Amino acid sequence: MKRRQWVIFLSVALLLFLSAPFSSVYANGWDDPTKPGWKDDEAKRGWIISKIRHMTLREKVGQLFMVQVYGSTPRDPRYVDTNLAEHRGGKNFAEVINKYHIGGVIYYNWNGNIPTPFDPEQVNSLSNGIQEIAMNQRMPIPLLIATDQEGGIVARIRKPAAEFPGNMALGATRSADLARKAAEIMGMEMQNLGLNMNLAPVLDVNVNPENPVIGVRSFSSNPDLVSKLGVAQVKGYQSQNILATAKHFPGHGDTDVDSHSGLPIINHDWETLWNVDLKPFREAIDAGIGAIMTAHIVVPALDDSGLPATLSKPILTGLLREKLGFDGVIITDALGMGALNILPPDAVPSVIALKAGADILLNPPNFPRAYNAVLDAVKSGEISKERLNKSVYRILRAKMEKGLFEDPYTDQDAVEQIYSEEHHQMAAEMTNKSITLVKNADHLLPLEEGQKVLVTGPSAGKPDMLADLLDSKGIEASAYATNSSPTNGQAATAVEKAEDADVVLVTAYTANTNAAQQRFVQALMDTGKPVAVASMRNPYDLAVFPEVDANVLTYGNQDVSVKALARVLAGEVNPSGKLPVAIPGQRDYGFGLSY
Numbered sequence: 272m273k274r275r276q277w278v279i280f281l282s283v284a285l286l287l288f289l290s291a292p293f294s295s296v297y298a299n300g301w302d303d304p305t306k307p308g309w310k311d312d313e314a315k316r317g318w319i320i321s322k323i324r325h326m327t328l329r330e331k332v333g334q335l336f337m338v339q340v341y342g343s344t345p346r347d348p349r350y351v352d353t354n355l356a357e358h359r360g361g362k363n364f365a366e367v368i369n370k371y372h373i374g375g376v377i378y379y380n381w382n383g384n385i386p387t388p389f390d391p392e393q394v395n396s397l398s399n400g401i402q403e404i405a406m407n408q409r410m411p412i413p414l415l416i417a418t419d420q421e422g423g424i425v426a427r428i429r430k431p432a433a434e435f436p437g438n439m440a441l442g443a444t445r446s447a448d449l450a451r452k453a454a455e456i457m458g459m460e461m462q463n464l465g466l467n468m469n470l471a472p473v474l475d476v477n478v479n480p481e482n483p484v485i486g487v488r489s490f491s492s493n494p495d496l497v498s499k500l501g502v503a504q505v506k507g508y509q510s511q512n513i514l515a516t517a518k519h520f521p522g523h524g525d526t527d528v529d530s531h532s533g534l535p536i537i538n539h540d541w542e543t544l545w546n547v548d549l550k551p552f553r554e555a556i557d558a559g560i561g562a563i564m565t566a567h568i569v570v571p572a573l574d575d576s577g578l579p580a581t582l583s584k585p586i587l588t589g590l591l592r593e594k595l596g597f598d599g600v601i602i603t604d605a606l607g608m609g610a611l612n613i614l615p616p617d618a619v620p621s622v623i624a625l626k627a628g629a630d631i632l633l634n635p636p637n638f639p640r641a642y643n644a645v646l647d648a649v650k651s652g653e654i655s656k657e658r659l660n661k662s663v664y665r666i667l668r669a670k671m672e673k674g675l676f677e678d679p680y681t682d683q684d685a686v687e688q689i690y691s692e693e694h695h696q697m698a699a700e701m702t703n704k705s706i707t708l709v710k711n712a713d714h715l716l717p718l719e720e721g722q723k724v725l726v727t728g729p730s731a732g733k734p735d736m737l738a739d740l741l742d743s744k745g746i747e748a749s750a751y752a753t754n755s756s757p758t759n760g761q762a763a764t765a766v767e768k769a770e771d772a773d774v775v776l777v778t779a780y781t782a783n784t785n786a787a788q789q790r791f792v793q794a795l796m797d798t799g800k801p802v803a804v805a806s807m808r809n810p811y812d813l814a815v816f817p818e819v820d821a822n823v824l825t826y827g828n829q830d831v832s833v834k835a836l837a838r839v840l841a842g843e844v845n846p847s848g849k850l851p852v853a854i855p856g857q858r859d860y861g862f863g864l865s866y
Contacts, residue, residue, distance in 0.1 A: 319667050322410075323660055330410050331663045332646050333372030335625065337417060337602065337633050340364045340376055343383040343393055345400035360638040364401045371642055372408060374666055375415030376401065377634060378427060378466065385418070385427050391464060391686040394428075398465020402679040413670055413679035415514065415631075417468035420457050423827040424808065425488055430830070432460050433694035438473055439487040439810070440705035440826040442496055442851030443863075447503040449701050450490075454507025454515075456694050461513055463685040467673055468514040470564060470602075472504040474551035475524040480811040480855055481784055484529040487808055487826045491851035492524075493860060494550040501551045502558045509561065512673055517555045519566035519604060520591060521573060521580055522548025530567040530610040534579060537570045544572060553595060561669060562600040563591065565629060567610035579610055582620065587628030600665050601629045607636035619644040625654060630662040702835040707824040707848030708864040709813055709857075715801050715821045717842030717866060718774065720745035725772035727751040727765045727795075729788065732778025732807035733833050740837035748776075755780060756787035762794045769795060775802045776840070780828065783811040792816045805836055810850065813857045824848070842866065 323331070340359060342349065348362040361367040364376070378384035378394070385394055398416055405414045418427045423437015435453045454472070461469060476497050477489035490497045501517065508515040521544065526535035539548060552563065565581040574585040581587075581603045591597050606620045614620060621632045621641035625648075635641035648654040670676060688694075708716065718724060718741065726738040730752040738750035751768050753761040769775050775795050782788035782804075796802050796818060803821035806812045807828040813819070823839065823846065825832040838844040849863040 315668075315671065319664055319671065322667060323663055326410055326663070328649060329646065330372045330412075331659055332642060332649065334374035334412065334663050334666050335630065335632050335645065335659075336371070336373050336621075336635070336638065336642060337375035337377055337415060337631050338367065338373055338638050339379060339382060339634050340367050340384075341382040342397075343386060344397060345404055347383065349383070357639070358637045360642070364397075365404050367638075368401065368404045368408070368414075371638075372410070372412070373414070374412070375417060375468070375631065377470075378416065378418040380427055387429075389429055389431065391431065391689040392683070394464040395681055395683055395686050399680050399683075402465070406679065412667070413675035415468045415666075415670065416466045417470055417514075417516075418461070418466055419470045420461060420466075421471040421473055421488060422453055422457060423487060423829065426829070428457075428460060428464065432689045433691070433698040434829045434831040435698045436702040436705050436829075436832060437487050437827045438490045438500070439477075439851055440702065440832070440848075441500055442490040443705045443707050443824070443826065443848035444701065445496070445849060446704070447499050449704070450500040451503040451507040452697065453701060454504040455510055456697065458508040458511030458513040460689055460694070462511055463681065463688050465681040467512070467675060467679075468516065468562070469508055470516045470518060471508070472501050472515065472517065473519070474498075474501045474517045474555060475519055475522055476547050476551065477524045477852065478547070479525045479527060480809070480814070480852070481527040482524065483527065483784070484531065485523050485526075486781070487810070489524055492853065493851065494547045496851060498551040498554040502554050505555050505558050505560050509559070514561045514600075514669055514673060516562040516564050516602060517552055517560050518564035519568070520552055520563050521566065521568075521570055521586060522552070523566045523568055524548065526568065530579075530604070530608055532609040534610040534613055535568045537568050539570070539572060541572050544570070549595075556595055556597050560597075560599060561672075562602055562631075563597060564602050564604055564633075565624075567604055567608055577613075578623075579613075581606075581611070581629065582623045582627050584627040592628055598665070600631060600669050602631035603629050603633045605634040606632060606641070607634060621645055622648050622654070625658070625662065630665050698831050699835065702831045703838060703844045705826060705848045706835050706839045706844070706846045707810070707826075707850060708821075708839070708846040708866075709810075709824060709850065709854065709862060710819065710822040711864055712820045713801075714866075715774065715803055716823065716840060718746050718840050722746055723771060723773045724748045724776055725751065725765070725769050725774075726776045726778065727753065727768070728778035728791070729753055729755045729757070729780045731755055731780040731828055732805065733828055733830075734778045736830070736833050737776075737778060737805070737837060740834060741840060744837065744841040744843070746841060753791070756785060757791040758787075762791045765791065766794055766798055769798050769800050772800060775800050777802065777804045778807050779804050779812050780807050781809045781812075782806070783809060783815050789815050792819065805840075807832075810852060811854055814855045817857055824850075
């Protein structure tokens, strides 16, 4: 064959190769090291571009959206009424996928996806079922299936899976190894359920004790510790082939407003932003983070337009893409949150976010309206096809890198690992190491066998469970649970019950911002009985009642934390946690007592 004929032959062969269905390409093994080509980034890029060229405009726009759908099975219509179905795009997963060709879904507990009680087999079956629907489309593209599995107080996957301590508890251990191990196990369990993207870890530096939305979801107030443990978790999740998502960029740690209901403003100067808020994100990017979630916060030093970061081109494109060099997937925080209510009624956040630089548009409150608005914006030229293709490219690349085009399904037998006793034991050991003792006057703790202890406080602090655990260890504990903001009548009842107790143990729940809890604790101190406070969420309680006799911190109220607290209170475990934050006016960062 002459040279020119060879050139023509090879050119045609290459063109056919790049336009072939992925299944046939993979049959020859794109990730097989003995097969040249697919380990080459340019070859992968060529395949993705070919895929995009064969997609319709509607299919491309669909890939931008990650939405919430109600139901426990792919075709389950039970969880949604007609009005809600219209806002969600359909009565069930099958309708939404078939009509809109969505790129991803997000699982929640309250909508039937991961119901309580949690059934691993059901979640695994749901994941495989919706992937099958996606792969039977005209253009087979697997779904990103995500949830918020941060550990601690924000975890959609709970028992019988292992419950892990949250970020601030891990911060109290100071251990990157434990942070990575927790992420590895949570990532493994997500994979076993068919999930492939985690909206974690939180990389916000919590420097504001009154932060109502981050708090113990942050590792620390120290950006170096947040960076160290955050990078460890990124590596842990991604070692299990989970697409990790650092959030909430450019940093939600210094606010006293919850962006679910209002619009926070971060008034840090550029130097503070660079060295504090942005530092963990910069290090996560260097470590290869696959996705970053935006925050609905205004940062005037980065953009003086008054727009939240999610809608800000100077922040998403100018800072995150261009200055920090991030080329992974940018996903918005949920687009139905109250912070975005500043926009005029006719504005569509999804369109603005895409123009700003976002790739995945998370959970708009009226999905069909958002979808059609983006579709119209592309048709009109308000959003260029080139801009659309860039986001679709990043999304498809992420799916390709996770092997989803090859095999988006999960073996049903994999759920057996969810019940691993080893995972539960590791979670318990990590949590033991996180419990932090910050005051212990007259060696009130540990409690002694035979002591009469009243365990009281908000039901969120689980006084009943804690009392039962202490009672099983030979401590005569009784429980009295109150409202989250105890009434005067409940305080009077607790005071009466304290008469027969040797020690009063209050299970406080973010008492530093709850005046009723503060009055409740004061009423019990006025009895003259020794009072110990177990802070079952935020660690700042000692700042508002410094006269209590003892204060021990758990950083969370999940069962694994309550059990670890009981071991410490009974003296079975010597507390070793160190404060990952400062308690204003009381204790410095790094403080921690032992028995």
